[in-house]
Amino acid sequence: MSLDFDLTAIPDYMxxxxxxxxxxxxxxxxxxxxxxxxxxxxxxxxxxxxxLIFATMSLGMPGITEKNxxxxxxxxxxxxxxxxxxLSWHETDDDGNVTHHSRTITTDEIRAHVGLRxxxxxxxxxxxxxxxxxNGLSHVARQNRKPRKAV
Numbered sequence: 001m002s003l004d005f006d007l008t009a010i011p012d013y014m015x016x017x018x019x020x021x022x023x024x025x026x027x028x029x030x031x032x033x034x035x036x037x038x039x040x041x042x043x044x045x046x047x048x049x050x051x052l053i054f055a056t057m058s059l060g061m062p063g064i065t066e067k068n069x070x071x072x073x074x075x076x077x078x079x080x081x082x083x084x085x086x087l088s089w090h091e092t093d094d095d096g097n098v099t100h101h102s103r104t105i106t107t108d109e110i111r112a113h114v115g116l117r118x119x120x121x122x123x124x125x126x127x128x129x130x131x132x133x134x135n136g137l138s139h140v141a142r143q144n145r146k147p148r149k150a151v
Contacts, residue, residue: 001119005053009115016112017049048109051086052116055079060123060131064116073110075128080104082136 007013020043031044056062059075080086085102092098123131 003053003057004119005056006117007049007115009117010113011115013115017046018043019046047087047089048105049113049116051105052110052113053118055086056116056118056120060120060128062118062120062122064110064114066114069111069114071125073107075125076105076110078129078132082132 007017010016020041022040022042052064055076058079059072061068061072061075064072085104087105088100088102090098090100
């Protein structure tokens with residue numbers, strides 16, 4: 001099943017969810033496309049929006065509303081405790097040295113996306129927490145497994 005989303009209920013969604021540039025090649029790589037009604041202006045979805053859309057699947061929440069935003073933030077922070085930061089990118093300086101960066105999405109960035117909707121099915125909090133704990137324990141167990149001796 002595809003992941004469908006709707007951003008139009010987010011206040012000022014064109015500025016919150018998209019960025020534009022007249023020179024997309026000076027930015028990090030991304031899915032830039034030229035606007036039909038404004039030749040020479042390139043647009044792409046902001047990385048934060050992209051991550052939040054896909055986060056709805058791992059968080060078991062169909063979107064972000066005024067009513068559920070605190071639960072969304074709580075699930076997001078718990079998920080990050082196991083998986084780390086969502087946003088990562090790299091920069092290359094003039095000498096060709098690459099620096100890697102990563103960060104989590106801020107609470108303000110999440111709140112700015114109230115109105116985001118997807119076709120993800122809601123997973124009750126207790127079931128989601130149980131699944132998170134089971135997955136987290138499995139991950140820890142795999143990380144702490146003793147290496148096998150060569151035969």
